[in-house]
Amino acid sequence: MASSIRVRATTNGDITEVQALIQHPMDSGFVKDAKGELIPPHFIQELKFACNGKEVFVADWGPAVSKDPYIKFSFKGAKKGDDLTISWTDNKGGSDQTTAKIA
Amino acid sequence: MTTHIGPHPTRRLILQGAVTVALIGLGNLPYAPARAAANDKYPEEAFKQKSEADAIKALYGKTAEPSDKVKLDAPEIAENGAVVPISVTTTLDKVTSISFFVAENPNALAASYKIPDGTMPVVANRLKMAKTTNVVAIVEADGKLFSAAKEVKVTVGGCGG
Incomplete structure (x- = not known):
């Protein structure tokens, strides 16, 4: 299966800007399906970004984050070609991870 | 004696x-x-709190003061409450975390971000909103909490119903 994480990290020499898009239902537990039954909560709880092994950004999410979440942030201290590792875990124990090169 | x-x-x-x-x-x-x-522990308790004040207390254990150094960017009107783009920037120094609260969601805390050294205190994300209410951003800087709030009008709620 293709990775659930799409990421773009670009640096202008000093600051690296990271944009990530993750495919996830982010079910809140308040929505009903076509049969009128509640869809149980299923959402990403933790999302981590690490650059060269050092954590640069950690997100703790609740179910109020939109479906297929998008996140943007920037950090200092990385250069072109460095590895950026993104990993997430959800409330059902699911997880995914990917590594991107900073462009 | x-x-x-x-x-x-x-x-x-x-x-x-x-x-x-x-x-x-x-x-x-x-x-x-x-x-x-x-x-690094996931703040389970804070995410369970219903009101904004309780969630802030559970997450940080203190209260925030409004600050014009925290800039919250959110739309005036969100047509679709399921996807509301919200971002925050701040000119404060020593920022360690940024959190987003939606006051009248079933659970107020939406997202909390840790900002390690060297990461800019700027975050953009997309949140769900149940109805028209205040969005509150809390910035933790140098051990203190600063907040900014903005009302977002929601035409169609994003939490089912």
Whole structure:
């Protein structure tokens, strides 16, 4: 299966800007399906970004984050070609991870 | 005289004990929230709180003061409450975390971000909103909390129904 994480990290020499898009239902537990039954909560709880092994950004999410979440942030201290590792875990124990090169 | 001397050491001990406890208590206060924000554990309790005030308390253990150095960017009107783009920037120094709250969602805390050294205090994300209400951003900087709020009108709610 293709990775659930799409990421773009670009640096202008000093600051690296990271944009990530993750495919996830982010079910809140308040929505009903076509049969009128509640869809149980299923959402990403933790999302981590690490650059060269050092954590640069950690997100703790609740179910109020939109479906297929998008996140943007920037950090200092990385250069072109460095590895950026993104990993997430959800409330059902699911997880995914990917590594991107900073462009 | 002995009856007078008797109780004194005890009382002094108790007083000393109380002072020590008070000192430890005071010493812990400024550091406890910083530790809470710094450790990697998922703040389960804070996400369960219904009201914004309770969620802030559960997450940080203190209250925030409004600051014009925190800039919250959100739309005036969100046509679709399921996807509301919200971002925050701040000119404050030593930012360690940024959190987003939606006041009248079933659970107020939406997202909390840890900002390690070297990461800019700028975050953009997309949140769900149940109805028209205040969106609150909290920035933790140098151990203190600063907030900014904005009302977003929601035409169609994003939490089912």
